[in-house]
Amino acid sequence: MKKKLIKFLSVGAIFVGLMTVGTQIVLAQTYSSNVTLPRNGWMHSTTRTATDTTATSRVTNHKYDVVTRVVNPSETVQTSNKVHSGGTVVTHSHYHGISGANIQLGLRSSWINQRTNNITFSWTP
Numbered sequence: 001m002k003k004k005l006i007k008f009l010s011v012g013a014i015f016v017g018l019m020t021v022g023t024q025i026v027l028a029q030t031y032s033s034n035v036t037l038p039r040n041g042w043m044h045s046t047t048r049t050a051t052d053t054t055a056t057s058r059v060t061n062h063k064y065d066v067v068t069r070v071v072n073p074s075e076t077v078q079t080s081n082k083v084h085s086g087g088t089v090v091t092h093s094h095y096h097g098i099s100g101a102n103i104q105l106g107l108r109s110s111w112i113n114q115r116t117n118n119i120t121f122s123w124t125p
Helices: 002-019
Strands: 031-037 054-061 066-071 082-084 091-095 101-110 117-124
Touching: 031 101, 054 066, 054 082, 054 101, 066 091, 066 117, 082 091, 101 117
Parallel strands: none
Antiparallel strands: 031 117, 054 091, 054 117, 066 082, 066 101
């Protein structure tokens, strides 16, 4: 019984070892910036490589609502809009399904407010 268990564990360790050979581990990094959003239209972040199929966005220090979404570098929309309500801090997830591709975070002030919004945003591509 003991020999079978040792054989099973050693075969399992070899299998796990083979699975990790050639596997690239990419750690997601969070990027942040202080910006002033324009009254009208979208502003886009720097292009980053998606490390997962879901990006996250977080907006702080904002008086008014901020809308975020993920786009590709040609500004084709990849996710639905998420609203960060003014004065609240919530992290939103944006499922885009395109890990390894270049993406950007799009930000704009809410159409309802149409006011200049000084914000701090952070996102993990």
